[in-house]
Amino acid sequence: MKYNHILLAVEKAIAHIVLNRPKVLNALNREMVSELHDAVRQITADGAIRVLVISGSEKNFAAGADIAPMADLAPAQASEFCFNRAFNALEDLPIPVIAAISGYALGGGLELALACDFRICSEDAKLGSPEIKLGIFPGAGGTQRLPKLVGISRAKEMIFLGRNIDARTALEYGLCDKVVQGDPLPEALALAEQLADRPAAALQSAKRVINYGAGRDLRTGIEFEEERWTDLFTTEDQKEGMKAFLEKRKPNFKGK
Ligand code: COA
Numbered sequence: 132m133k134y135n136h137i138l139l140a141v142e143k144a145i146a147h148i149v150l151n152r153p154k155v156l157n158a159l160n161r162e163m164v165s166e167l168h169d170a171v172r173q174i175t176a177d178g179a180i181r182v183l184v185i186s187g188s189e190k191n192f193a194a195g196a197d198i199a200p201m202a203d204l205a206p207a208q209a210s211e212f213c214f215n216r217a218f219n220a221l222e223d224l225p226i227p228v229i230a231a232i233s234g235y236a237l238g239g240g241l242e243l244a245l246a247c248d249f250r251i252c253s254e255d256a257k258l259g260s261p262e263i264k265l266g267i268f269p270g271a272g273g274t275q276r277l278p279k280l281v282g283i284s285r286a287k288e289m290i291f292l293g294r295n296i297d298a299r300t301a302l303e304y305g306l307c308d309k310v311v312q313g314d315p316l317p318e319a320l321a322l323a324e325q326l327a328d329r330p331a332a333a334l335q336s337a338k339r340v341i342n343y344g345a346g347r348d349l350r351t352g353i354e355f356e357e358e359r360w361t362d363l364f365t366t367e368d369q370k371e372g373m374k375a376f377l378e379k380r381k382p383n384f385k386g387k
Contacts, residue, residue: 145323148186185244194240221243223342242269
């Protein structure tokens, strides 16, 4: 599929999306986000893809929503400009998603990264929610996903003040999972390869159960966990994983 503002490539069961509007630091406009949404649909439909990696250019992940087309919007148009549908679809992707972040991940760029399962940052990464300085606040999941990762006070500090944090602080906050020297993409792809090796049904069920429980009370989450966990005993990979352990050999998972 040919896109104008993103690149999509698939290699060895790993899909890679590159945000590709470098002249405006990958600022996200509607067309770009709708391309991202379309790519997420394609990946969901393709049962052979096991992991998705999203990166920007080597210089920047994304410096936020594109401010130019937003400036004169009325509320109804702002609602159409909102990126929630695409970012929710990204979060709902059954496979793991890793964001590889260099340079700026601001505003909608950070919200995009928040909808991923992991964030790997380069030393030079700067993460933040500067929307308050534009007279708005993060409106693509940021007020909801950020506090879940960093805690309410830190999220309020980032959102109320609109100040960026560096990669080391993001690591300390739990907003970033790993900081690397230079390009974070090789590290993200190495993690993707490890994840692609895991039994797909168990991994996807684990993601589903964790995300489901994150917004619900403990007992509701545990009930759902039990249903999905028992379902796994219908899979070939469960039989193979346990048999291989008992036979003291490496499991040969088939993703079935
Ligand atoms: N929307 C639209 N254009 C953007 C953009 C955004 N979110 N972020 C950067 N750009 C554009 C700039 O307007 C500039 O375009 P120009 O070359 O035509 O003037 C180009 O990208 C380069 O950005 P510039 O500001 O010159 O780079 P910088 O290194 O001096 O500053 C930032 C980088 C990220 C600090 C600065 O661009 C910035 O504050 N961007 C907006 C961040 C933001 O508020 N995001 C939330 C939006 S809701």
